[in-house]
Amino acid sequence: MIRFLLKGILRDRSRSLLPFLTICFGVMLTVVLYSWMKGAEANIAESSARFDYGHLKIMTRAYAEEAELIPNELALVGVSELMAKLAKDFPQIEWTPRIKFGGLLDLPDEKGETLVQAPISGLAVNLLNPPTPEKDILNLENALARGRLPQEAGEALLSEELAQRLGIKPGSVATIISQTMTGSLALANLRFVGTIRFGIQVLDAQAILIDLADAQRILDMEDASGEILGFFKDGIFRQKVAEAIVNQFNASFSQSSDRFSPIMKSLLDQGGLADLLAMVQSVYSIIIFVFVLAMSVVLWNAGLMGNIRRFGEIGVRLAMGEDKGHLYRSLISESLIIGCLGSIVGTLGGLGIAYYLQVKGVNVASIMESSSIFISEVMRARITWFSAVVGFIPGLGATLIGSTLSALGVYRRQTSGLMKELEAY
Amino acid sequence: MENNRLILTQKLTKIYSMGQHQLYALKEVDLSFGPGEFAGLVGPSGSGKTTFLNIVGSLDIPSKGKVEVLGRQIETLSHKQAAELRKRHIGFIFQTFNLLPVYTVFENVEFPLILLGVPASERRQRVMEALEWVKLADRANSRPSQLSGGECQRVAIARAIVKKPALILADEPTANLDAQNSHNILQIMVRLNQELGTTFIFATHDEKVIGYLKRKITLVDGKVTKDEIFSSPPVMEGHHESP
Ligand SMILES: Nc1ncnc2c1ncn2[C@@H]1O[C@H](COP(=O)(O)OP(=O)(O)OP(=O)(O)O)[C@@H](O)[C@H]1O
Ligand SMILES: [Mg+2]
Numbered sequence: 214m215i216r217f218l219l220k221g222i223l224r225d226r227s228r229s230l231l232p233f234l235t236i237c238f239g240v241m242l243t244v245v246l247y248s249w250m251k252g253a254e255a256n257i258a259e260s261s262a263r264f265d266y267g268h269l270k271i272m273t274r275a276y277a278e279e280a281e282l283i284p285n286e287l288a289l290v291g292v293s294e295l296m297a298k299l300a301k302d303f304p305q306i307e308w309t310p311r312i313k314f315g316g317l318l319d320l321p322d323e324k325g326e327t328l329v330q331a332p333i334s335g336l337a338v339n340l341l342n343p344p345t346p347e348k349d350i351l352n353l354e355n356a357l358a359r360g361r362l363p364q365e366a367g368e369a370l371l372s373e374e375l376a377q378r379l380g381i382k383p384g385s386v387a388t389i390i391s392q393t394m395t396g397s398l399a400l401a402n403l404r405f406v407g408t409i410r411f412g413i414q415v416l417d418a419q420a421i422l423i424d425l426a427d428a429q430r431i432l433d434m435e436d437a438s439g440e441i442l443g444f445f446k447d448g449i450f451r452q453k454v455a456e457a458i459v460n461q462f463n464a465s466f467s468q469s470s471d472r473f474s475p476i477m478k479s480l481l482d483q484g485g486l487a488d489l490l491a492m493v494q495s496v497y498s499i500i501i502f503v504f505v506l507a508m509s510v511v512l513w514n515a516g517l518m519g520n521i522r523r524f525g526e527i528g529v530r531l532a533m534g535e536d537k538g539h540l541y542r543s544l545i546s547e548s549l550i551i552g553c554l555g556s557i558v559g560t561l562g563g564l565g566i567a568y569y570l571q572v573k574g575v576n577v578a579s580i581m582e583s584s585s586i587f588i589s590e591v592m593r594a595r596i597t598w599f600s601a602v603v604g605f606i607p608g609l610g611a612t613l614i615g616s617t618l619s620a621l622g623v624y625r626r627q628t629s630g631l632m633k634e635l636e637a638y
Numbered sequence: 639m640e641n642n643r644l645i646l647t648q649k650l651t652k653i654y655s656m657g658q659h660q661l662y663a664l665k666e667v668d669l670s671f672g673p674g675e676f677a678g679l680v681g682p683s684g685s686g687k688t689t690f691l692n693i694v695g696s697l698d699i700p701s702k703g704k705v706e707v708l709g710r711q712i713e714t715l716s717h718k719q720a721a722e723l724r725k726r727h728i729g730f731i732f733q734t735f736n737l738l739p740v741y742t743v744f745e746n747v748e749f750p751l752i753l754l755g756v757p758a759s760e761r762r763q764r765v766m767e768a769l770e771w772v773k774l775a776d777r778a779n780s781r782p783s784q785l786s787g788g789e790c791q792r793v794a795i796a797r798a799i800v801k802k803p804a805l806i807l808a809d810e811p812t813a814n815l816d817a818q819n820s821h822n823i824l825q826i827m828v829r830l831n832q833e834l835g836t837t838f839i840f841a842t843h844d845e846k847v848i849g850y851l852k853r854k855i856t857l858v859d860g861k862v863t864k865d866e867i868f869s870s871p872p873v874m875e876g877h878h879e880s881p
Contacts, residue, residue: 214752217741217745220740220741220745221738221740221741224740224741225739225740525734525736526736526738528736529730529732529736529737529738530749531697531721532695532697532724532730532732533724533725533730533749533750533753533797534721534722534723534724534725534726534728534750534753535721535725535753536717536718536721536722537717537721538717538718539721629692629697629698629699
């Protein structure tokens with residue numbers, strides 16, 4: 214019987230083409246959109262993790278409360294001891310201390326007078342003291358726009374954008390003005406040996422990147438750091454494991470009575486990232502739902518028209534002794550075959566486009582201008598195993614709904630009524 | 639109870655209600671048909687011929703009265719049982735040929751056997767046999783759109799007989815055919831009736847068909863007014879070029 218139906222479908226293109234194309238198109242869009250949203254999700258999570266939140270982050274309780282103000286006076290102290298403990302207790306995680314700081318960059322003229330000044334947001338990571346994972350985490354080799362990476366103390370990087378704006382060439386010396394951990398003025402000359410572009414608006418506007426030891430010296434933060442970031446060694450964030458580590462750490466290290474005791478947060482606990490990602494997820498759930506609905510209506514209509522066109526066939530098959538239920542199911546199976554074929558072709562097409570978007574990426578810098586979240590300007594789709602499946606939800610769902618509804622007319626009608634209409638047909 | 643009775647209707651009545659008004663399409667029709675009959679219902683348009691065939695063919699149910707077909711009471715059958723009865727024992731031929739346009743002649747004739755679950759090799763043999771009967775074996779792979787009206791109706795006959803039903807119900811089978819084709823298919827049906835013993839019941843006002851009938855039942859306003867049996871149908875002599 215299935216073979217019989219297949220023959221019919223393949224020969225009567227006018228009947229199957231519209232539903233097929235509808236499904237193909239809808240499924241393709243679903244796959245592309247889903248992969249795109251997945252890409253956005255990953256982009257946000259990854260960028261946030263790499264540049265700010267880590268997969269895990271340790272701060273003092275007090276620092277954590279107002280982390281966005283970068284209160285370095287509340288920084289962690291005794292970092293090397295804590296690092297040693299962390300390495301022992303959580304060997305699956307790569308731990309790395311960071312200091313964030315604000316301040317001004319002051320560029321002098323030949324006489325030593327201020328030529329230009331600009332606000333900066335500084336990030337200090339371990340650049341010079343191997344082994345350091347930061348070059349990989351921040352992907353510095355790729356981010357380097359001009360010049361070279363720092364090789365000795367006192368050397369720093371600044372964002373290409375800032376360098377352009379201030380006219381700083383690689384190799385120039387400039388002064389940074391900031392505040393020490395104890396609140397007094399911090400001044401230091403740094404040689405900017407290279408410029409960087411991360412492709413993330415928030416950073417590229419005014420970032421400077423210096424070695425951790427330099428920052429500790431300049432800011433009077435001996436063996437102290439604002440934060441310690443943790444990354445899974447394979448670079449893949451695992452929520453469950455992260456939560457377990459957070460709980461274990463906080464249970465043994467953190468005392469709620471001591472504002473300076475360390476506290477750990479996971480990637481999703483920070484900056485409302487969990488909410489943001491939940492929103493992204495609900496957006497694509499809604500998109501898929503809308504697609505199911507819209508396609509169902511189209512397929513329902515196509516099915517109704519097909520069934521009207523096939524009244525003769527339906528009548529004859531009933532007269533030949535096909536049971537109404539059997540006929541009903543065969544109409545639905547026929548649609549499902551088309552739905553399946555459409556979903557397969559649509560999924561392949563969608564994966565093709567998604568793959569292109571994954572490899573090429575799309576630069577969305579212009580619409581990201583005022584964004585304050587860590588998101589890479591180059592958005593890419595991300596194909597996951599579910600990308601290959603997701604299209605079948607609207608593909609088969611809409612087919613099933615559409616064909617069930619349209620064939621219901623055949624099922625509910627009296628056989629005699631159908632025959633009468635057949636006579637008129 | 640006669641043992642070799644095919645159809646028995648007792649006070650068969652079909653009422654269509656049109657709002658307040660009730661329309662009697664059939665009024666207390668008492669008829670019986672035996673195996674091997676070649677009978678026709680004749681009468682003016684609207685006299686209830688199609689209604690009678692549809693009820694006997696288990697496509698419809700009576701409003702009152704009893705209808706027994708091949709030992710089954712039509713008015714008591716479920717949808718499934720009615721379908722089963724049609725599938726195994728009753729073939730239909732309609733005025734419009736109603737072939738499935740996307741399938742070949744072979745596949746159209748094969749369809750009833752697929753429904754019956756006949757294995758493929760046996761299907762092939764039986765379909766070709768049925769096509770031989772209507773002299774269309776060489777057109778097995780054509781589509782209905784490539785055939786003439788007469789050829790299409792012959793395919794419909796092949797489709798009706800391929801499962802060797804006890805009963806074939808033909809509603810105006812010649813209405814869309816010219817004289818030559820009408821005689822052609824009537825002769826095929828006569829031959830099937832004689833050689834396979836298949837019972838044929840027609841609904842028609844076509845004089846050509848009436849000429850072949852062995853029994854002519856006249857319906858007027860849903861009532862049987864005449865039931866005539868001919869020992870030898872008048873027209874048959876003229877067309878008896880022996881098959
Ligand atoms: N579904 C229906 N609803 C209402 N009236 C109906 C219905 N089906 C048939 N009738 C009426 O029943 C009567 C008998 O109809 P039927 O189709 O049996 O006539 P017929 O003898 O086959 O006519 P014709 O020679 O034109 O085919 C007609 O008056 C018709 O209008
Ligand atoms: Mg009629």
